[in-house]
Amino acid sequence: MSERQRADTTGLGDRAVTGGFTGQITLDGPSGTGKSSVARGVAARLGAAYLDTGAMYRAATVAVLDAGVGLDDEIAVARAVTGARIEVGTDAGTEVVRVDGVDVAERIRGAEVTRAVSPVSAVPAVRRHLVAQQRDLVAEADAVVVEGRDIGTVVLPDATLKIYLTAAPEVRAQRRAGQLGVTDPDKIAALAQDLRRRDEYDSSRADSPLRPAADAVVVDSTDLDQQGVVARIVELAASTVGAGERA
Numbered sequence: 524m525s526e527r528q529r530a531d532t533t534g535l536g537d538r539a540v541t542g543g544f545t546g547q548i549t550l551d552g553p554s555g556t557g558k559s560s561v562a563r564g565v566a567a568r569l570g571a572a573y574l575d576t577g578a579m580y581r582a583a584t585v586a587v588l589d590a591g592v593g594l595d596d597e598i599a600v601a602r603a604v605t606g607a608r609i610e611v612g613t614d615a616g617t618e619v620v621r622v623d624g625v626d627v628a629e630r631i632r633g634a635e636v637t638r639a640v641s642p643v644s645a646v647p648a649v650r651r652h653l654v655a656q657q658r659d660l661v662a663e664a665d666a667v668v669v670e671g672r673d674i675g676t677v678v679l680p681d682a683t684l685k686i687y688l689t690a691a692p693e694v695r696a697q698r699r700a701g702q703l704g705v706t707d708p709d710k711i712a713a714l715a716q717d718l719r720r721r722d723e724y725d726s727s728r729a730d731s732p733l734r735p736a737a738d739a740v741v742v743d744s745t746d747l748d749q750q751g752v753v754a755r756i757v758e759l760a761a762s763t764v765g766a767g768e769r770a
C-alpha cells in the first residue's frame with residue numbers, strides 16, 4: 524500500500540468544524556515555520572483539500588537523483604522532471620507521494636533529497652511544469668489550502684486568503700530538532716544551518732523567489748503554539764465567508 528495515514532499533529536482530532544469556506548488559502552514562508560502542520564490543521568478544520576507543493580519539488584528531486592544527472596545541468600534536470608510521473612495527494616489525512624508509481628513519501632524527507640531540492644526548484648522549466656500541475660489540482664477543489672514558497676505570489680495570485688508564516692530562526696531549528704528527535708547541540712546547529720542555507724537559496728533565486736505577497740497576512744508563530752496558529756488562520760478564513768456577497 525502506498526498511502527500512509529498522516530499522524531494527527533494538529534491536536535484537533537477529526538473536529539472539522541468551520542463549514543461554508545470556499546476558495547483558496549495560500550500558506551508560504553521559510554523552512555520549518557510550521558507550514559505543513561498548520562496547513563493540514565487548517566484544511567482539516569475547514570473540510571478543505573490540502574496541497575503540499577514542497578512534496579512535489581521533493582518528488583521531482585527524486586526523479587533527478589535517479590536519472591543521475593548533474594544538478595547544474597539545467598536541461599537534463601528539466602528533462603528528468605518533465606519525463607517523470609509525479610503524483611501528490613490532496614487529502615490532509617493521507618500522504619500520497621509517488622514518482623512513476625513508486626511510493627517516495629518517506630524518501631523525500633531524507634537528507635539526500637533535502638540537500639538537492641533547492642537547486643532543482645530553481646530551474647524555471649521545472650517550476651513551469653509543476654506550477655501547471657498545482658493549478659490543475661487546485662481547480663478540482665471547492666476549498667483548498669496550498670502551502671509552499673510562491674503560492675501567494677505566483678501560483679494563485681487571486682487566492683481568497685494569503686498567509687505568510689514566519690518564526691524566529693532559533694525557534695524553527697529547535698522545532699525541527701524536536702521533530703527529528705535530535706538533542707545533540709552540534710546537530711541542532713547543523714539543522715539551523717541547513718534551514719538558513721535553504722532559505723537563502725529559495726529567497727535569492729531569479730524565478731519565483733520566496734517572499735510575502737503584497738496582500739498576505741503575516742503570522743509570526745514564534746510565541747504561538749500550533750493550535751493557536753491554526754485557530755488564527757481559521758478565524759481569518761471565516762471572515763472571508765460571505766465577503767464577496769457583502770462587497
Ligand SMILES: Nc1ncnc2c1ncn2[C@@H]1O[C@H](COP(=O)(O)OP(=O)(O)OP(=O)(O)O)[C@@H](O)[C@H]1O
Pocket residue numbers: 532553554555556557558559560561577698699701702744747748749750752
Ligand atoms: N506554532 C508551533 N509551535 C510549536 N511547534 C510547531 C509549531 N508549528 C509547527 N511546529 C512543529 O515544527 C516542526 C516543523 O513544522 P513543519 O514541518 O510543519 O514546517 P514547514 O514550514 O512545513 O517546514 P519545511 O518548509 O521545511 O517543510 C514540526 O515538528 C511541527 O509539529
Ligand SMILES: Nc1ccn([C@@H]2O[C@H](COP(=O)(O)O)[C@@H](O)[C@H]2O)c(=O)n1
Pocket residue numbers: 554576577578580581640641642644645670671672673674721725
Ligand atoms: N512552492 C514551493 C515549494 C517548495 N519549493 C522548494 O522545495 C523545497 C522543499 O520544500 P518543503 O516545504 O518541503 O521544505 C524548498 O526548500 C524549495 O526549494 C519551492 O521552490 N516552491
